[in-house]
Structure formats: C-alpha cells, structure tokens
Amino acid sequence: MRPILMKGHERPLTFLKYNRDGDLLFSCAKDHTPTVWFADNGERIGTYRGHNGAVWSCDVSRDSMRLITGSADQTVKLWNVQTGAQLCTFNFSSPARTIVSAGEDAVIRIWDSETGKLLREADKESGRKKTITSLTKSADCSHFLTGSLDKSAKLWDTRTLTLIKTYVTERPVNAVAMSPLLDHRVSPRALCKILRTWFALTLRRKYSFVLRIYGLRYFAPLDSKVHCLLSSP
DSSP: OOOOOOOOOOOOOEEEEEESSSSEEEEETTTTOOOOETTTTOOEHHHHHHHSOOEEEEEETSOOOOOEEEEETTTEEEEEEETOEEEEEEEEEEEEEEEEETTTOOOOOEEEEOOOOOOEEEOOTOOSSSSSSEEEETTTSSEEEEEEETEEEEEEETTTTOOEEOOOOOOOOOEEEEOOOOOOTHHHHHHHHHEEEEEEEEETTTEEEEEEETTTTEEEEEEOOOOOOOOOO
C-alpha cells in the first residue's frame, strides 16, 4: 500500500472524517479552515472558510451534502459540501444555556441547548429577506450582530430578540465582528452610538476590496475578498 501525502493545512491537524461512501476525506485543523479531499488520490477539493478559531471536529451527512463543524470560536457551522456555502451558524451564549441560530432561511432562532426546545424566533418583518451569513455576540452576551446577503448587518437584543439597529451597506456582508470595548451600563439606544461594529464586504472599488469599520469611519483598500473578521480587545 502506497501512502498518500496531502498538503494544505498551515497548522496541526485536529480531526479526520471519511464520508459514508469513503470517497471523500474531511480534515480539521488549527488553521481555522476545514478541508475536503478526494480519498483515492489526496487531491484537495476545497476549503470551508468562516471560522475564527481552531476547528476541533466535524461530521458529514449520510448523503455527503452537508458538513457540520465545531470550533474554538464557540460556534458550530453547517455547510453545503459541494459549494462550500455556509448554511447556518450556531453560537453558544455562555453562561446562558441557549443557542442562537441563523442561516439560509433568514430567520433567527434561540434554542434551549439542553432540551432542544425553540424558545424564541425573530419577527420576519423586522428580520432578513436573504441568507444570514454570519453571527457574533457581544462580550456580555446581551447583544448579537448578524450579517446577510441582503446588504445589511443588524444588531439584536439577545433576551428579547428585538431588532435594535440596522446598518446598510452597498454589497452583501460576508462576516461581522464586535469589539468588546463597550460601556454595558448604557441603554441600547446609546449603545448603538458607541458600538464599534466591523463589517467585511465584498465591495470592489477601483479593483480593490474595502474593509469598512463602522463607528470609526475608516476605509482600508484590500487586495482580495474578505470572508471573516476578528476584533481586537
């Protein structure tokens, strides 16, 4: 038997998983990017980009159409195996025992992580019309931010699932992040004014992509599309 050497990850591997048919191999690593390979020759098919931390585990559906991954960024993500599209993100809000989910159906839901019971669901009229691509929570879990293909990002109250503010952009939002430097004693209305919200846009201007930082009003030209973000404390 001849060993096959597969090169692609930039940091140590954490998990490997074959699909049911044995023709695909999925790998997880500390480089944030789960990867799928042809099992017979080791050819890399593609990567799944969206996590902001080491990816520790994954599993694939019986029909090899869906991939689920768990990461040190405290999220679980569901992917389309063939296209690499992120279908849904589950975000644990500690210490509360709830999961916030959002995905292809453009509806935000909050679940009890122990019983699996649906606790709350966002009002569709105030929510999205297109796929929600990303979700991140504030440091104290009181608020969370979503990015969407509908060219906007929205700030929500975690407890009531009330829409607080909408940030409109020129292009679909691929990723969002929130700075933990917040005054948590202010009201939600005042919070909107001081919240430093980061958007990653696939916005091309003069052949360069732009990273927009709301609250700081800063624009930086980039050389390629931005698919994920992480804010500095």
